[in-house]
Amino acid sequence: MAMIAPNRPRQIVPDQQERKWIMTDYKRLLCRLGAVVVGFSSLMFSSVLVIAQEAVPLQPVREASISLPTFQEGEELSLDRVVAIAIQRQPDILAAQGSIAVGQSRVGQARSGFAPQVDGTVGLSRFSPDGSYANPSRSDASYGRYTAGVTVNQMLYDFGKTATRVAIQESSVNSFRADLASVEDHVIFNAKVAFFDLLTLMRKMSVAVETVTQFEKHRVQAQGFFDAGVKPKYDVTKAEVDLSNAKLNLIRAENGVRLGRVALSAAMGFSETPNYRVKDSLNFEQFPVVLEDAMVQAYDHRPDLKALLLRKKTAEQAVLLARKGDSPYLSGSVGASYGGDKFPLDEGWDVGVSLLVPVFNGNRTKHEVGEAEANLAVLAAKETGLRHQIYKEIQQGYLILHEASERIIASQLTVQQAEENYAIASGRYEAGVGNPVEVADADVLLSNARTAHVEALYEYKIAQAAIERAIGVTTVPAVM
Template sequence: MKKYQPFLLTILLLALFPALAKSEVPIQKGERLNLSRCVETALRNHPVVQGARDTIRIGESRIGQAQANYYPQVNWQTDYTRINRSRTGNSTYSDYNSSVVLSQTLYDFGKTKTSVNIEKLTTDSFRQDLHRAETEIVYGVKSAYFSLLQAEKNRDVAVETVAQFQHHLTQAKGFFEVGTKPKFDVTKAEVDLSNAVLNRIRAENDLRIARVGLVNALGIPSAPEFSLDDSPLFQKEKIDLADALERAYRNRPDLQSIGKKVEAADESIKLARKGYYPYVTGSAGYGYSGEDFPLRDGWNVGALLNVPLFSGFQTRYAVEEAKASLDVLRANEASLRQTIRLEVEQALSNLREAQERTEATRVAVRQAEENAELANGRYDAGVGNPIEVTDALVSLSNARTAYIAALTDCRIAQAGLEKSIGKRD
């Protein structure tokens, strides 16, 4: 019985903790993914998002570095010097020193506080950069998701078209064998079938490429095979320009990021001006020194007032640089607002056009289906010709493909609108 214990223990652990075994793989083979699942996976795994998170860590470390001036600095100093005094009989002796020194900035007119505020604002800007990266990733996932659905639907249309032309070829051969149709009908049907097969091959290749695009958008290039939920392809959402602009100005992470940079630049002007002010530091030390062992111990306490009298106009130019940097950021902020309005208006226009095209192509599909049914019926009755059937089936295939493209463009335009207003889910 003992030799089966490890095996039984493994089975028990897998039964008790199935989620533990599953969590190691972001996507399970054969899993059916919906849009929200894909977005969640990308935000958790894409290296661009991880890089933006690491940038925030850099900012948080810089905050800690700036705050270091609030605390005392403790150093251990030790030195040995060999001294020769030729004027006193050419005597030579050694000098030993070893001490622990504590120094503390007592007052610096708010320089440290301002430096900490600048780093905090800069880190807040990094957080908005993370949100912007997430927005870009979400848009990329949605575009790739709907492009893959489009490729799947186009492949299905191509497969169905091949089946229809195969059926037509079988009919033509039957009519030719009984002598009611010429050889031309068979040859024409064979050519049409070959063209349909070529279209199917291209559609299958487009499907493979679209799948590669989605797994890369998810940040998991080695993802196993999976299927997609196609219900989001048929969803609709209405939004007007005023509401979109209001949401964009409130939520766009790049606008929020530059706003934090403007605040940090304003603080930088204050910090540069503090170069005109003095600062006071205190120090204390305890150590041993002497020419020979045992060394004598001693301590010291002192304060230092440093008053900048003239620094070659360095502070003046530092203030001017900070002011110019602030002006540049404010100009960039105004330019970004104009760009945001342009992006929102273009996205809304693209969405309206895609929605109108969706309705038009839906009608075209219904008409093409009726036309194909009539053409096939006429040919079955022996009164039609193969050109009518070919034209009808090609028109039906084109209409269905156009409808799928309109649906896809509509959803991608919706994703573009969501990106332009700063939506991250």
């Protein structure tokens, strides 16, 4: 190792000439320092380049659309279009994408441990012996001392600690990607629920409108019979009360549709939307599902389970990293320095290898290992709990789907019977042999039967969506 030579005798140099020398020698100094940095960095970095290249390359985050999707005034929206819009507009999706970007930056930070660490210094000190300021003509007047240097440090071997840190961050990024898929499943499910909610409310409003129409027709008949002296005033009063109750139900149904539109707009990621229509797809289409197969698919495809397993893998790597806390650290360094009170400055350089061996750190490593193992145990318990939750969700969805399927078939028959019953009751009343109670009861039964059929269709669709989410096979349609 070469040392900086002793300072030359101080000489007073005129300021203008000294500045010229300073600028010239500083340029030479920077060129030399740059050559040292480039040469040593290339040499040292090549020793760990293979390790760094083994790391998984970063994948770009799917950027959110700059122009978010929307729709035209009065446009009819299908279920696929609603889901596709929700996927691209919901802020939860954007937040999950941001988490991936954060994780990728952390991977880059961890990989920086493989690269050389370069530090540069430059300084100027002014020394003034006693009395020099009072008498500048003295030979021991104040003088300046200039220093500059650069140091390059390179990790040579740390027993895999840096590589483990990189692996931990890469596993975290993968868990964030699984989180994004889980958030997408949640957004899709909410959009489907809101879509079928609105369709159900619109169907119920149609039932309410038809009920009002039927009671209005009955009121007109009762009034005509009363005016003709065939029926008593009671029939008219009863018909008017039934009509008023039907109108109250219609008011509630109309407001329910308005609330359903608000909920669907929010599920798509809108605060305010133009008027739109929804394509009625509330029909019965058999959804084949085998309980045992659904369980296997869920354990293979469920994104939140994947995310938890990746976090468990990260915790296992964290245990390995903690156990390496007492491992030695081998590093190399090279540096160049310049100093003196007169230009050109004296030169010096150093190069060396150091081995840091931890001896005692107050049992910190032991407790770090204990913390990492405890975190791993927590995640293992959460995995067991999530598997139980998945099993329960699929069983519940399967049972609800089966029940709704049977209710759809039964309610179809009930609607047919209720329509026949209403036709008989209204026909009897028109013929003058029936009474208003029969007509009102038949109308209520028909309204309830139609409502029950709509609700059975709705529950079947929601159960199907719940099973798809529980299995983890939800697909993202393209915006049309």
